[in-house]
Amino acid sequence: MDLKIYKDKKEVAEQFSNYLVDQLKDKESFHMALSGGSTPKIVFDVLADNFADKVDWNKVHFYWGDERCVPPSDDESNYKMTVEHLFSKIEVPKANIHRILGEKSPTDEAIRYANLLEINMDRVEEVPQFDLVILGMGDDGHTASIFPHEIELWDAEDHCVVATHPDSGQKRVSINGKVINTAKEVAFLVTGASKAEKVEAVVEKTEGSEAYPASLVNPSSGNLVWFLDEAAASLLK
Numbered sequence: 001m002d003l004k005i006y007k008d009k010k011e012v013a014e015q016f017s018n019y020l021v022d023q024l025k026d027k028e029s030f031h032m033a034l035s036g037g038s039t040p041k042i043v044f045d046v047l048a049d050n051f052a053d054k055v056d057w058n059k060v061h062f063y064w065g066d067e068r069c070v071p072p073s074d075d076e077s078n079y080k081m082t083v084e085h086l087f088s089k090i091e092v093p094k095a096n097i098h099r100i101l102g103e104k105s106p107t108d109e110a111i112r113y114a115n116l117l118e119i120n121m122d123r124v125e126e127v128p129q130f131d132l133v134i135l136g137m138g139d140d141g142h143t144a145s146i147f148p149h150e151i152e153l154w155d156a157e158d159h160c161v162v163a164t165h166p167d168s169g170q171k172r173v174s175i176n177g178k179v180i181n182t183a184k185e186v187a188f189l190v191t192g193a194s195k196a197e198k199v200e201a202v203v204e205k206t207e208g209s210e211a212y213p214a215s216l217v218n219p220s221s222g223n224l225v226w227f228l229d230e231a232a233a234s235l236l237k
């Protein structure tokens, strides 16, 4: 596990952008699963504003690790956030954007999206292999849209699952643990003091950490890197 700790969200965003440029070097095509949340929002702004000309976006295929089951115009939509902070500022071929159709039936969309991943990507033991999966950690400990209260979804047979937000009941489509752990690279983007206790539990594997899906992220042959700000890393020894 590679821990990279930076001063603040902005520096996390800058350093992650450098890492992404490096990952893209010498690649013909690059299949990347995005995450929602406030940290990716800043990452997308930095990527678009300072790194746009350092990347050949034509070779990047954008997917989402999870999406809320809402229309793409809804403020809750991870796709909408990505359009506002990234796609509205860089040239990406429409064919390279593979949205989770939140406005469809969650169950049908989970099946459709899993099939899309399997068609579009190389597979390892029949599991679609992303070049990079970006993950975050919510204040409640969810990662992608696998929540602690339904952590059994992590090991679901289906590569895409239907999750339910514990408070709002909102339905979400999320990739499962097998897809995450098959990726060549997995990068956590976690910032803010509210994450510090959970980061400490997961990174130091303390008692109770198994309640958090993040503790199950362990790429079988890929590389795991954490991009943290000092606030989120403040309890690490």
Ligand code: 6PG
Residues within 6 Å of the ligand: 035, 036, 037, 038, 039, 040, 066, 067, 068, 078, 135, 136, 137, 138, 139, 142, 143, 144, 145, 189, 190, 191, 192
């Ligand atoms: C989601 C996100 C989620 C995100 C966390 C972290 O759709 O809810 O994909 O998994 O990564 O909520 O969000 P912050 O970056 O705001 O801490």
